[in-house]
Amino acid sequence: MHGETAYGWSAAWLATGVFVGTYALVISDKLNRAVLALLGAALLILCGVLNQEAAIRGIDFNTIGLLLGMMLIVNITAKSGVFQYVAIWSAKRVNAQPLGVLFMLSMVTALLSALLDNVTTVLLVVPVTLLITEELKVKAYPYLIAEVLCSNIGGTATLIGDPPNIMIGSLVGIPFNDFIYHLTPVVIVVLLVSAVPFYFLWRTELVASEKARRRVMEFEEREAIHDWRLLRQALFVLALVLTGFFTSRLTHLEPATVSMGGAALLLLLDNFRKSAEEQGASVQKAFAEVEWVTLMFFAGLFILVHGLEASGVIRAMAEKLLAATQGDRTVTVLAVLWGSAFLSAFIDNIPFVAAMIPLIKSMAPAFGGEQGLMPLWWALSLGACLGGNGTLVGASANLVVAGLAERAGQPIKFVPYLKSCFGLMILSILVCHVYIYWRYL
Amino acid sequence: MKVAEIMNRAPLSLRDDETFGSAFERLRDAQVTTIPVVDADGVYEGIFDLKDIWRLLLPRAAHLNRNSIEDLSFVSSSLDRMKDEISEAAPLPIRQFLTADDLPVVYADSPVQQAILLIDKYGETVAVVDRQTRKLVGTVSAWQILDALR
Numbered sequence: 001m002h003g004e005t006a007y008g009w010s011a012a013w014l015a016t017g018v019f020v021g022t023y024a025l026v027i028s029d030k031l032n033r034a035v036l037a038l039l040g041a042a043l044l045i046l047c048g049v050l051n052q053e054a055a056i057r058g059i060d061f062n063t064i065g066l067l068l069g070m071m072l073i074v075n076i077t078a079k080s081g082v083f084q085y086v087a088i089w090s091a092k093r094v095n096a097q098p099l100g101v102l103f104m105l106s107m108v109t110a111l112l113s114a115l116l117d118n119v120t121t122v123l124l125v126v127p128v129t130l131l132i133t134e135e136l137k138v139k140a141y142p143y144l145i146a147e148v149l150c151s152n153i154g155g156t157a158t159l160i161g162d163p164p165n166i167m168i169g170s171l172v173g174i175p176f177n178d179f180i181y182h183l184t185p186v187v188i189v190v191l192l193v194s195a196v197p198f199y200f201l202w203r204t205e206l207v208a209s210e211k212a213r214r215r216v217m218e219f220e221e222r223e224a225i226h227d228w229r230l231l232r233q234a235l236f237v238l239a240l241v242l243t244g245f246f247t248s249r250l251t252h253l254e255p256a257t258v259s260m261g262g263a264a265l266l267l268l269l270d271n272f273r274k275s276a277e278e279q280g281a282s283v284q285k286a287f288a289e290v291e292w293v294t295l296m297f298f299a300g301l302f303i304l305v306h307g308l309e310a311s312g313v314i315r316a317m318a319e320k321l322l323a324a325t326q327g328d329r330t331v332t333v334l335a336v337l338w339g340s341a342f343l344s345a346f347i348d349n350i351p352f353v354a355a356m357i358p359l360i361k362s363m364a365p366a367f368g369g370e371q372g373l374m375p376l377w378w379a380l381s382l383g384a385c386l387g388g389n390g391t392l393v394g395a396s397a398n399l400v401v402a403g404l405a406e407r408a409g410q411p412i413k414f415v416p417y418l419k420s421c422f423g424l425m426i427l428s429i430l431v432c433h434v435y436i437y438w439r440y441l
Numbered sequence: 442m443k444v445a446e447i448m449n450r451a452p453l454s455l456r457d458d459e460t461f462g463s464a465f466e467r468l469r470d471a472q473v474t475t476i477p478v479v480d481a482d483g484v485y486e487g488i489f490d491l492k493d494i495w496r497l498l499l500p501r502a503a504h505l506n507r508n509s510i511e512d513l514s515f516v517s518s519s520l521d522r523m524k525d526e527i528s529e530a531a532p533l534p535i536r537q538f539l540t541a542d543d544l545p546v547v548y549a550d551s552p553v554q555q556a557i558l559l560i561d562k563y564g565e566t567v568a569v570v571d572r573q574t575r576k577l578v579g580t581v582s583a584w585q586i587l588d589a590l591r
Contacts, residue, residue: 081512088515127510130502135516218517226512404508408501 012316014047015307019355022304027347029393034293037300044307058306059299062170063163065256067117068295070160072263073241074120075289076270077234081224083112087128088221096216098138098206103195105129106146110154110191114161114184115242118151118397119291126404135215136208140410142198144401145417149194149389149424151397156385157187159255160245163298164353164384168377170255171357176245182378186435190386190428197424233269237262294396298350305354314355318362327366330441333375336360337436340383341429345390345422353384375440382432390425392417444556445549447589448569448579454479455535457486462531464489475566477577478535485546485570485577487539492564496538497526546570549578553589556581 022040026033044050050058077083090108094100105125113121125147133140155162159169159179168174225231244251244258267286271279308314325331336356343352360376367373388395392402392414402412453471455464455478468476468489475490502510530538546568547556559567560583569579 084510084512084515123508127502127505127508130505131500131510131516134500134502215517215519215522220515223515224512226514404505407505407507 011049011311012313015044015049015304015311016313018043018047018049019304019308023347023351026351032293033348034296034300037297037304039300041300041303044303049307049311050303054310055303055306058309059302060167060170062254062256063166063302064295064298066160066166066170066259067163067298068290069241069256069259069261069263070117071120071290072286073234073237073259073266074116074124076230076266076286077238078124080227080231080234082231082234083124084128084224085221086112087125087132088219088224091132092217092219092221096132096136096208096213098136098208099199099203101132101136101216102143102146102198102202102206105132105143106150106195107191109147110150110157113151113154113397114157114187115238116160118155118162118395119294119400121154122147122151122397122401122404126401130404130408130410132216136212138206138208140405140408141412142202142206144405144410144412145420146198148395148398148401149421150191152385152388152395153187153191153194153428155397156190156382157184160259162385163350165381166255167350167353167357168381172361172373172377174377175249176255177249179381182374183381186382186432189435190431193431194424194428197427201420230270234266237266237269240265301351301354305351305358308355309358314358315362318359321359322363322366329367329372329375330437332363332367333379333436333441334433336376337379337383337432338429340380341387341390341425344384344387345394345425349384349388349395353380356380356384375436378440379432379436382436383429386425386428386432389428390418390422394425442553442589443549444547444551444553444569444579444581447553447585448549448581449585450579452477452577452580454577455489456481457536457539458534460531461533461535461538462528464535465494465527465531468494473565473582475564477566477568477580478539479577483576485568485575486536487544488564488566488568489535489538490564493535493538493540494527497530498523547581548572553581553586557586560586 018040022036025031025036041055045052045055086108087105090104091101094104109121109125112125126144129143129147130140133143152162156165157180159165159174159176165179169176169179241258241262244253244262245255248255248258267283271282274282322332325335340349340352340356343349360373360380363376364370364373367376388398392398392412405412453467453473453476455467455476457478457480464476468474468491475488478486478489480486496504500510500513500516503513545559545563547559548571549569556567560581566580566582568577569581570576571578
């Protein structure tokens with residue numbers, strides 16, 4: 001590898017320059033982020049900061065494989081109609097009372113995004129939400145906002161729920177169950193605490209007529225399932241995959257193995273008795289629906305961060321940060337929590353977390369080894385995931401919902417969103433502050 | 442063959458300030474699926490067609506461009522509700538219902554193949570406009586093309 005002895009300062013400066021430049025362009029939102037990250041990665045190799053071998057070694061294929069496998073599984077499962085079924089079923093359980101529906105759809109969103117990617121979750125839940133609110137003749141706005149918040153909150157609860165957690169889990173080697181043990185309790189508290197102001201804000205406005213409610217109650221959720229065979233196969237594979245995650249400590253299987261294995265099995269089951277031509281078309285479609293932009297962004301980003309690592313920039317920054325907090329673990333943990341939250345509210349949390357992971361890792365000697373770092377990982381995850389709720393551009397799920405809302409003629413604007421949600425984000429970080437302090441410090 | 446050879450030079454058209462209600466009735470009474478819309482000077486503005494009516498009758502979640510709900514077999518549906526949607530829209534000017542994909546046109550000197558391509562993509566009738574003034578000078582419908590092939 002190109003060490004700092006061969007290139008000295010210039011490698012460090014080049015890596016920093018390319019990283020900061022790419023980052024700035026990603027924030028400006030003028031060019032596609034995957035294109036930028038790959039371009040930055042290519043530039044690093046061309047400048048000689050990394051060679052191709054080192055660049056590829058920098059890509060965490062565990063993260064990419066986990067995301068790819070889950071995207072395939074979810075896209076195939078969605079074809080069965082099960083997610084519409086769940087949304088309608090939950091709305092009918094509360095007699096289609098608007099506030100009840102708000103609560104149920106929020107909980108469905110939180111639960112689904114704990115198990116699936118946030119963007120996928122909102123893409124599945126928002127269209128049904130638009131349908132139900134239109135039938136109830138109530139504003140879709142509070143429902144969509146609640147779903148944005150809950151997708152980010154719910155996603156924080158597990159290793160597979162949100163990209164920052166996937167990266168932390170994979171790059172640090174924290175098992176699936178540890179995320180549940182350490183993060184799920186505080187996520188439940190955050191959900192409940194956030195529900196209170198939301199209830200008081202909207203309780204008077206969300207009223208539906210008896211007639212409108214009856215229309216929703218007449219929905220036949222069983223009719224939403226258009227492929228029972230596929231549904232059974234998908235639920236079977238999902239159950240296997242979750243079991244794989246839960247037992248990863250015993251089986252020593254990495255998350256990517258579990259999710260890619262599950263995706264391959266579901267593709268096999270889905271295509272089992274189809275003709276060669278049908279198989280070709282169906283497999284092609286399943287792969288075409290994968291969000292390659294996200295995956296390529298990750299790949300490029302890992303290379304960029306690896307450039308910083310290999311050229312010694314990360315270690316130097318960690319030393320600076322430790323000097324600033326004077327090596328005090330409590331101060332460092334809380335600084336990571338609040339710093340991640342505020343930054344993630346305005347910028348993409350994925351590159352931020354990608355850069356923070358090696359930075360925190362290199363603090364291990366100062367905090368008594370890897371075990372001493374655990375509170376820092378939880379602070380990073382909570383701050384980066386929940387911080388995304390602060391603004392409309394804070395997380396990809398927010399932007400996806402805003403896009404859908406726009407197309408449905410119910411636009412969500414930056415400033416009104418900021419007014420109603422930034423405070424809720426601060427509230428959630430306060431809850432985490434107390435939790436981390438009480439449990440770990 | 443050029444469009445001019447087969448086009449209808451006195452086509453049915455709507456003014457953009459006519460109401461949705463009257464456009465709805467013209468479409469139903471004439472038993473056509475598309476009618477071109479023009480402004481006060483006769484300049485082509487777009488097409489009013491069945492899709493504009495279906496869009497009113499369907500939930501918004503079913504036409505989001507992407508990620509729409511693709512199966513509505515589970516919803517409850519009543520004729521009264523659909524009639525309500527139509528009467529709510531009835532007094533609005535049709536210019537509010539024209540969408541961006543209404544715009545493709547042909548010219549009198551365009552080859553008929555271009556008209557066939559547009560009909561294949563967008564619907565039964567394609568507007569023929571003057572190159573300079575964009576005024577509506579005729580329409581070519583699927584039926585005129587079939588007749589020409591006799």
